[in-house]
Amino acid sequence: MRKTLLLLALFLSPAFLRAQEFKIPPDVEKLSAKARETVEVTMDGPMLRWASKFLSADDPEEAKAAKLVANLKAIYVRSFEFDKEGSYTSAEVEALRSQMHVPGWSRVVGVRSERDGDNVDVFFKLEDDRMAGIVIIDAEPRELTFVNIVGPIDVDQLADLGGEFGIPRLSAKSLAKAQKGEHR
Amino acid sequence: MNHVDVENDLKNALRRENAPEGFADRVLARAANRGSSPKAVPRNSWLDFFARPLVRWAALAAISAGTIFGVHVHNVRRQRAEGEAAKERLILALRIAGSKLQLAKSKVNEINANQTHGDQSQEEKE
Numbered sequence: 001m002r003k004t005l006l007l008l009a010l011f012l013s014p015a016f017l018r019a020q021e022f023k024i025p026p027d028v029e030k031l032s033a034k035a036r037e038t039v040e041v042t043m044d045g046p047m048l049r050w051a052s053k054f055l056s057a058d059d060p061e062e063a064k065a066a067k068l069v070a071n072l073k074a075i076y077v078r079s080f081e082f083d084k085e086g087s088y089t090s091a092e093v094e095a096l097r098s099q100m101h102v103p104g105w106s107r108v109v110g111v112r113s114e115r116d117g118d119n120v121d122v123f124f125k126l127e128d129d130r131m132a133g134i135v136i137i138d139a140e141p142r143e144l145t146f147v148n149i150v151g152p153i154d155v156d157q158l159a160d161l162g163g164e165f166g167i168p169r170l171s172a173k174s175l176a177k178a179q180k181g182e183h184r
Numbered sequence: 185m186n187h188v189d190v191e192n193d194l195k196n197a198l199r200r201e202n203a204p205e206g207f208a209d210r211v212l213a214r215a216a217n218r219g220s221s222p223k224a225v226p227r228n229s230w231l232d233f234f235a236r237p238l239v240r241w242a243a244l245a246a247i248s249a250g251t252i253f254g255v256h257v258h259n260v261r262r263q264r265a266e267g268e269a270a271k272e273r274l275i276l277a278l279r280i281a282g283s284k285l286q287l288a289k290s291k292v293n294e295i296n297a298n299q300t301h302g303d304q305s306q307e308e309k310e
């Protein structure tokens with residue numbers, strides 16, 4: 001009994017919970033060597049707050065972005081674009097996806113398209129019924145993108161930003177529909 | 185003329201003699217007539233301005249302040265440039281996140297539309 005309690009305490013300890021944070025596998029990080037174009041954005045804590053200070057309040061789009069990132073803890077993006085198909089393996093993508101099979105995270109969208117080879121997964125982390133994080137893994141034949149947003153994120157705000165910066169607008173309604181579609 | 189004679193002539197020529205009487209007065213009188221009385225050498229360079237201790241310290245303080253201000257301005261500009269670059273990266277990250285959410289949504293909508301179309305076709309058949 002004591003042993004069980006000790007194990008439970010260890011699993012619930014902050015150190016263990018921190019260890020459960022999403023990590024980008026080294027094999028995925030190495031893909032930049034093969035990629036034609038690579039986007040790497042790592043913004044956590046102070047860097048994120050510092051960058052958000054430069055978002056202009058006078059610019060409506062940037063003001064919205066500032067509001068969106070105000071409570072975020074980190075944003076990680078890795079996007080690799082390849083010249084040819086098969087530049088990454090399904091095992092490398094699976095190494096990303098498998099990390100999401102932990103308590104607290106749920107896959108809200110999972111699309112496997114045999115026709116064009118696009119595979120998209122969207123995972124939400126909920127804490128006390130509030131959004132605490134989002135992970136998007138998009139594996140296309142010539143592109144692999146991974147997005148991890150840590151912290152309380154308002155999907156409606158993110159959806160609002162969908163129409164800004166040249167991004168097509170994504171409504172909260174459509175996102176809810178997307179979640180519904182996943183459960184079918 | 186032998187060597188000793190030359191030496192004696194040289195000694196005679198270089199021997200100390202007192203100035204003639206009134207020599208000093210005549211020299212002073214002539215100098216006064218030429219207007220060459222001893223005066224301070226005029227220093228008309230603009231650098232003379234900095235010869236004053238107060239001005240020298242003030243100049244030093246101004247140079248120091250200017251240097252500090254210059255370094256500060258440089259740092260502010262550098263930080264601003266780095267901040268702008270970080271902001272661009274942040275916007276890029278949001279752009280990618282938004283576009284990928286949009287992609288997921290469109291894929292799901294596509295599947296839903298196909299399913300709805302299939303259901304309607306089945307209902308029509310029934």
